[in-house]
Amino acid sequence: MKLKARYIDVDTGEVTALLHDFDCAELGLREKDRVKLSLNGKVTVAIVTTSDTVIKRGEIGLMGTSQEIMESKDGDLVDVSAASKPESVEFIKKKMNGHELSTEEITSIIADISSRTLSNIELSAYVTSLYINGMNMRETADLTKAMVAGGETINFNNGPIYDHHSIGGCPGNKITLLVVPIMAAAGCKMPKTSSRAISSAAGTSDIVETFAKVALTPAELKEITERVGGVLAWGGSLNLAPADDLIIKAEYPLGIDPHAQLLASVMAKKKAVGANYLVIDIPMGEGTKVHTMDEAKAYARDFIQLGEELDIRVECAITYGGQPLGRAIGPALESIEALSILEGAKAPNSVIEKTLSICGMLFEMGGEYQGAEKAKQILESGKALKKFQEIVEAQGGKPGITSKDIKVGQYSVDVIAKQSGYVGQILNKALVRVARTAGSPKDKGAGLVLNKKGGNKVDKGETLFTIYSEHEWKMQEALKLAIRLEPVKIQGMILARVPAFSRVAL
Numbered sequence: 413m414k415l416k417a418r419y420i421d422v423d424t425g426e427v428t429a430l431l432h433d434f435d436c437a438e439l440g441l442r443e444k445d446r447v448k449l450s451l452n453g454k455v456t457v458a459i460v461t462t463s464d465t466v467i468k469r470g471e472i473g474l475m476g477t478s479q480e481i482m483e484s485k486d487g488d489l490v491d492v493s494a495a496s497k498p499e500s501v502e503f504i505k506k507k508m509n510g511h512e513l514s515t516e517e518i519t520s521i522i523a524d525i526s527s528r529t530l531s532n533i534e535l536s537a538y539v540t541s542l543y544i545n546g547m548n549m550r551e552t553a554d555l556t557k558a559m560v561a562g563g564e565t566i567n568f569n570n571g572p573i574y575d576h577h578s579i580g581g582c583p584g585n586k587i588t589l590l591v592v593p594i595m596a597a598a599g600c601k602m603p604k605t606s607s608r609a610i611s612s613a614a615g616t617s618d619i620v621e622t623f624a625k626v627a628l629t630p631a632e633l634k635e636i637t638e639r640v641g642g643v644l645a646w647g648g649s650l651n652l653a654p655a656d657d658l659i660i661k662a663e664y665p666l667g668i669d670p671h672a673q674l675l676a677s678v679m680a681k682k683k684a685v686g687a688n689y690l691v692i693d694i695p696m697g698e699g700t701k702v703h704t705m706d707e708a709k710a711y712a713r714d715f716i717q718l719g720e721e722l723d724i725r726v727e728c729a730i731t732y733g734g735q736p737l738g739r740a741i742g743p744a745l746e747s748i749e750a751l752s753i754l755e756g757a758k759a760p761n762s763v764i765e766k767t768l769s770i771c772g773m774l775f776e777m778g779g780e781y782q783g784a785e786k787a788k789q790i791l792e793s794g795k796a797l798k799k800f801q802e803i804v805e806a807q808g809g810k811p812g813i814t815s816k817d818i819k820v821g822q823y824s825v826d827v828i829a830k831q832s833g834y835v836g837q838i839l840n841k842a843l844v845r846v847a848r849t850a851g852s853p854k855d856k857g858a859g860l861v862l863n864k865k866g867g868n869k870v871d872k873g874e875t876l877f878t879i880y881s882e883h884e885w886k887m888q889e890a891l892k893l894a895i896r897l898e899p900v901k902i903q904g905m906i907l908a909r910v911p912a913f914s915r916v917a918l
């Protein structure tokens with residue numbers, strides 16, 4: 413059947429074709445069936461959506477991705493025929509039933525995800541099946557390799573290649589801005605790719621975007637790494653393991669992060685850039701992804717074993733994540749905090765200590781001794797700052813950038829302590845909600861800065877933290893939320909009284 417193309421300005425995230433109910437009946441199709449589309453040598457398979465009002469009989473609505481693939485113009489005659497469901501759907505059902513998948517079955521699933529052949533429902537079923545039934549290490553290694561094969565890989569002229577990655581969950585974890593220039597200043601190659609925020613207040617790429625271009629091509633990433641030593645790039649622009657970005661979109665509304673998929677997601681992108689030495693940061697504590705030491709050690713064992721399968725040497729750092737790292741949360745604020753340390757600031761100590769420890773591990777994996785001391789010397793000598801400025805300039809940022817060049821939101825408000833005492837608990841997730849309500853990460857100048865952290869003494873009327881925003885109404889909404897959630901909990905020295913009441917002597 414030939415139908416007239418019509419562009420529909422809607423992107424469902426699938427390769428979608430909108431057909432009139434009458435034409436669907438003629439072709440024997442129902443909602444979510446598939447059609448093969450052919451036009452001027454362009455061929456694709458699209459998922460059917462039906463309507464009897466939006467589209468006319470004899471027309472086919474091409475949405476977003478499908479229109480881009482077909483390169484159609486309104487009125488073009490598209491050849492439309494029924495297509496079969498991909499075989500990978502049966503493999504997803506197999507995993508839903510708790511069975512082990514073969515290498516070929518996993519490869520088929522990832523290939524269909526990468527080509528957007530699977531519908532959003534089928535992709536959600538895949539993610540859910542992994543969440544419920546998991547994968548063994550052989551399956552996880554095959555999954556990782558399939559994700560690598562589905563995208564770009566970057567081969568450097570010489571190595572070794574160093575990398576680090578945090579599995580997330582700890583707000584304010586801006587150490588990448590320090591680790592990369594320290595390692596590059598020592599002559600090590602570190603092509604660091606990072607993500608944007610999904611549910612956090614700021615991903616590393618959101619932070620870097622306040623002062624440099626992060627959307628690099630594979631050729632640009634390779635050239636800058638070869639010339640300068642380090643890169644701070646957004647992984648989403650590089651087509652590294654492209655199935656991962658589509659899988660993340662399915663995970664987000666479900667609020668799940670299957671263990672095998674998390675391992676493969678991290679390691680596929682490291683394998684794609686040719687990493688030889690990799691440190692995995694596993695923040696642990698209340699409000700993070702990993703709550704106990706046993707759970708953290710299990711993650712570490714799996715990362716190390718998967719690294720062996722991929723010929724990447726992996727070491728893991730289990731780090732404290734019970735409260736934010738440093739004091740700043742939000743793109744511009746975290747940029748300023750990191751740059752200030754490069755410029756010589758001696759605080760926050762937690763950021764400095766973690767940075768030097770991670771660098772020390774990387775140096776020692778490469779054969780150096782007393783790696784943390786070497787990292788400290790590079791940081792304190794100013795070499796790391798100079799290298800950071802080189803990286804920023806290479807990525808289109810301001811030459812000789814300083815912390816004073818970073819602008820924060822023009823509106824700010826202090827959150828005040830209602831009582832005296834000590835900070836007994838900081839709720840990471842609540843702070844993230846406040847920062848996001850203030851506009852972070854989309855509004856680069858939004859976020860918050862903590863004045864008090866766990867164990868600090870607090871007097872009534874003191875500032876607990878300051879909220880920054882680029883819009884006054886967002887600041888006010890963030891303040892209301894902060895008052896309601898109380899993310900910084902103040903306690904007296906007596907935590908409880910037993911019994912709750914004492915008898916009064918007569």
